[in-house]
Amino acid sequence: MAHRHEVIVVGAGGAGLTAALYAAKEGADVAVVSKLYPTRSHTGAAQGGIGAALGNVEEDHWEWHMFDTVKGGDYLTDQDAAEVFAKEVIEAVIELEHMGLPFDRLPNGKIAQRRFGGHTKEWGKAPVHRAAHAAAPVAQPEPSDPPASLRARRKRSARAPRAASASAPAPAAASRSFSRGTTANTPPRR
Numbered sequence: 001m002a003h004r005h006e007v008i009v010v011g012a013g014g015a016g017l018t019a020a021l022y023a024a025k026e027g028a029d030v031a032v033v034s035k036l037y038p039t040r041s042h043t044g045a046a047q048g049g050i051g052a053a054l055g056n057v058e059e060d061h062w063e064w065h066m067f068d069t070v071k072g073g074d075y076l077t078d079q080d081a082a083e084v085f086a087k088e089v090i091e092a093v094i095e096l097e098h099m100g101l102p103f104d105r106l107p108n109g110k111i112a113q114r115r116f117g118g119h120t121k122e123w124g125k126a127p128v129h130r131a132a133h134a135a136a137p138v139a140q141p142e143p144s145d146p147p148a149s150l151r152a153r154r155k156r157s158a159r160a161p162r163a164a165s166a167s168a169p170a171p172a173a174a175s176r177s178f179s180r181g182t183t184a185n186t187p188p189r190r
């Protein structure tokens with residue numbers, strides 16, 4: 001039996017379903033083809049949370065998130081894409097919330113955020129609460145002693161040259177880029 005549709009999306013993870021949703025919102029007749037049932041995609045398996053500089057728990061800036069994204073990609077990341085991502089993921093998380101994603105909450109009702117992965121503040125200086133999560137265990141251990149891998153990374157970063165204005169807050173300026181010389185505590189070039 002033949003099926004005809006205006007848009008065919010292959011894959012039913014977060015990316016595919018979002019593409020399908022927006023195409024359908026524009027009025028297209030959409031079909032999603034998937035190897036696995038949608039909830040068995042990697043998107044359904046992700047547990048740590050979605051990184052977004054909401055700043056609900058502590059100060060955070062999209063520039064710090066962009067820096068972490070570029071550094072985490074070993075400076076091979078498309079930096080224009082990383083900039084768009086770090087800026088727009090803030091709105092995207094709020095949009096997901098409005099769609100009904102049951103994010104965990106802070107006592108004040110805002111979306112909860114925790115430390116996770118390579119999310120840092122002040123250009124790699126320390127972990128930051130940036131991961132918005134759903135259905136996480138209530139008490140998230142945040143050991144005062146960071147894991148050995150993080151201690152080793154910090155030690156390596158500490159050997160790198162530091163800029164004088166190490167703790168300068170992220171400026172509101174729009175465009176910036178990072179290179180391998182941009183290490184912990186070193187603000188990026190503008």
Ligand SMILES: Cc1cc2nc3c(=O)[nH]c(=O)nc-3n(C[C@H](O)[C@H](O)[C@H](O)COP(=O)(O)OP(=O)(O)OC[C@H]3O[C@@H](n4cnc5c(N)ncnc54)[C@H](O)[C@@H]3O)c2cc1C
Pocket residue numbers: 010011012013014015016033034035036037038040041042043044045046047048049050051
């Ligand atoms: C255990 C785990 C934990 C994770 N934790 C986090 C986290 O905490 N935070 C975070 O940001 N990221 C996390 N990730 C990574 C994140 O889940 C993925 O980067 C993201 O979900 C990818 O989304 P996607 O829509 O591109 O792909 P997927 O969610 O992988 O979806 C791909 C879709 O394509 C379908 N497909 C594949 N091949 C075919 C084919 N040949 N024909 C038809 N359909 C096909 C699959 O069935 C699936 O529906 C985690 C990943 C895993 C596995």
